[in-house]
Amino acid sequence: MPTVRPIEESEATGIVASVFADIKATKKLDFVPLFWRVLATNPNQLELMWTRLKAIMHPEALGKKGRLDPLTREIIALATSATNGCPYCVNSHTAAVRKLGLDVEALGELMAIVGLFNATNAIAEGYQIEPDVFADR
Numbered sequence: 657m658p659t660v661r662p663i664e665e666s667e668a669t670g671i672v673a674s675v676f677a678d679i680k681a682t683k684k685l686d687f688v689p690l691f692w693r694v695l696a697t698n699p700n701q702l703e704l705m706w707t708r709l710k711a712i713m714h715p716e717a718l719g720k721k722g723r724l725d726p727l728t729r730e731i732i733a734l735a736t737s738a739t740n741g742c743p744y745c746v747n748s749h750t751a752a753v754r755k756l757g758l759d760v761e762a763l764g765e766l767m768a769i770v771g772l773f774n775a776t777n778a779i780a781e782g783y784q785i786e787p788d789v790f791a792d793r
Contacts, residue, residue, distance in 0.1 A: 731758070
């Protein structure tokens, strides 16, 4: 349950209404997700976060071509969300990867990779192992 009352779409005016419309158009949704309605309690924060997210996750909507394809971007978002323990984001990005064609077997493989690297990262951090493998070698 949010700590503030989300802004309902019917209540949105000005910049909030504009951002809400852009979110629905860009994400091809018929509703504004709760995350954005909660952020709308601070219109400046809503606009800043949406502008940033749109530029990084939906560059095509701005007439740009990202170097990573939309599915790869969503897979990274899902893996990060799982690692950060954010149920809202895990569900949102799982819906996005499924919508982009990732099947349940691939989803399981993704979660196995996330779990594996959470474990190996913790081990390396716990032992304070200094890096010896570099991209330029």
